[in-house]
Amino acid sequence: MSRHIQDRIGRRLSTVFPCPDAVEDTSRLGQVLLRLAQALAPAPAGNPVPDSFRTDLLAAVPQLRRYALAQCRNAAEADDLVQTTLMRAWENRSRFEPGTRLIAWLFTILRNAFLNQRKRLRREVEDVDGAFAATLSLEPEQERRVELIQLQAALNTLTAEHRETLLLVMVDGLLYEEAARVLGCRTGTVKSRVSRARERLALALGTD
Known part of the structure; x- marks a missing residue:
């Protein structure tokens, strides 16, 4: 081809x-992003956060929301999934391998969170039906x-x-x-x- x-x-x-519209600051995800932005601000010397991680994590939100929406077909659930992904990424930031692309790591976290959620709810993912x-x-x-x-x-x-x-x-x-x-x-x-x-x-x- x-x-x-x-x-x-x-x-x-x-x-x-398409990537979803901008996140409203008053939404749950918006509040998480605000807190995350504060946490990602220049950290003390004893616990530095690489500039690339700080920048790329926030920049990845639109792609994460699109991927989440493609998975669960519901905007509210998708944003909850993104919220979970960001929180887990922050908690496990020390596990990110420098030199690899952050977006791929984040997609892995999001997909695993979705699969675990699906198992808990014991429901199958519906195929695209024109939604x-x-x-x-x-x-x-x-x-x-x-x-x-x-x-x-x-x-x-x-x-x-x-x-x-x-x-x-x-x-x-x-x-x-x-x-x-x-x-x-x-x-x-x-x-x-x-x-x-x-x-x-x-x-x-x-x-x-």
Whole structure:
């Protein structure tokens, strides 16, 4: 598949799964972010917080919210999941490996929190059933509108595993190796899932 087609699919996916709006300061997540920002302020010499960790953690919130929303399909639950992720990341900041990308580590924390939550509630994750359709920011051009609808329909036919893997790589920009660590599978598995999902979406967009 050509780079042009891959980029086109990536742009369309970003439209279907946009980063949520800014967090309201008065919301529970907003209050957590305010407290986190204070905690991340320059720390005493005896307990320094690397500048990169401080900056990247707060900058990752929009991506974390998008990923959480794609997992649980509910804005309130997604923000609670992000809140849990940020708190665990802060509590376990000493475990973060310098030189690796923070976003991949955060996605791992978020995904594990979601899976644990699902086990506790003993419920299965429902497949995408068009729930995102109502939130799509459709462009005025009819051609683009039809294309987005076709893409949404194609996403609905993907398995949860293929869809999640595709979004991590093509929307959030994780490397295959990073996505593999998040998902707890082999790098080859990630490559296979992305390839198959991308081919299905390319067909939906009428590309070859």
